[in-house]
Amino acid sequence: MSRSMGGRAAAALALLLLTVWAAAPWVAEASVPAAAWTASETPKLIALTFDDGPRRSTTTALLDGLAQRGVKATFFLIGAQLEYNEDLIRRMDAEGHQIGIHTYDHVALTGLSKADFDTQVAVTRQRLMAILGHDGFLLRPPYGAVDAAVRQNAGCPIILWSIDPEDWGDQNAAREVEHVVANARDGSIILLHDIFPASVEAALAIVDRLHAQGYLFVTVEELFAARHITLEAGEVYRDAYP
Ligand code: NI
Numbered sequence: 615m616s617r618s619m620g621g622r623a624a625a626a627l628a629l630l631l632l633t634v635w636a637a638a639p640w641v642a643e644a645s646v647p648a649a650a651w652t653a654s655e656t657p658k659l660i661a662l663t664f665d666d667g668p669r670r671s672t673t674t675a676l677l678d679g680l681a682q683r684g685v686k687a688t689f690f691l692i693g694a695q696l697e698y699n700e701d702l703i704r705r706m707d708a709e710g711h712q713i714g715i716h717t718y719d720h721v722a723l724t725g726l727s728k729a730d731f732d733t734q735v736a737v738t739r740q741r742l743m744a745i746l747g748h749d750g751f752l753l754r755p756p757y758g759a760v761d762a763a764v765r766q767n768a769g770c771p772i773i774l775w776s777i778d779p780e781d782w783g784d785q786n787a788a789r790e791v792e793h794v795v796a797n798a799r800d801g802s803i804i805l806l807h808d809i810f811p812a813s814v815e816a817a818l819a820i821v822d823r824l825h826a827q828g829y830l831f832v833t834v835e836e837l838f839a840a841r842h843i844t845l846e847a848g849e850v851y852r853d854a855y856p
Pocket of ligand 1: 716
């Protein structure tokens with residue numbers, strides 16, 4: 615009798631543990647890279663980057679989905695959209711995402727005077743520092759527009775991208791996912807925009823598809839650090855291909 619009760623209790627405990635394991639995303643997340651590389655290999659690294667935010671509705675949904683998957687990303691923010699979104703920006707920072715500058719109101723930086731450049735970049739940097747209490751923000755110029763003056767005025771590394779599904783176009787998540795998965799390589803930097811619901815949907819599907827292929831999602835800073843590449847002010851980086 616007691617033995618049979620014990621057996622049932624053990625079975626119930628096993629079922630409970632299985633249920634808890636299945637419900638704990640960090641357990642599944644932690645197991646993905648370990649299963650995906652062998653002792654002789656390093657994991658494939660890839661960086662998700664998001665421009666033009668924050669936008670409360672879509673950025674919140676994205677942060678929730680990334681947190682469920684234990685994934686870190688990089689957000690290049692618009693200075694004019696920081697106000698009233700301070701809590702979102704602090705959340706990004708607290709959850710291990712990297713934050714960068716995408717100008718104050720999304721203008722091309724080429725052809726600007728130093729004063730106008732600073733109004734776009736330095737002012738955004740000051741606002742971010744006031745919110746987060748630290749610096750270290752990378753720059754992504756809108757449209758990827760870079761010239762000698764932009765490089766000279768940047769004051770920080772300039773981060774472009776190697777995979778662009780042009781998610782602002784048809785906003786078709788399925789197409790964006792296929793484009794990114796087909797072009798993904800160890801060291802890629804993916805460009806998306808967290809202001810579109812379809813892009814958030816695509817980003818999370820991309821994470822799931824590339825996790826299954828053994829990719830580890832890291833911030834831009836982590837991507838280059840893993841390759842022993844020191845990012846330098848005024849230099850342009852598009853990928854960290856080995
Ligand atoms: Ni942009």
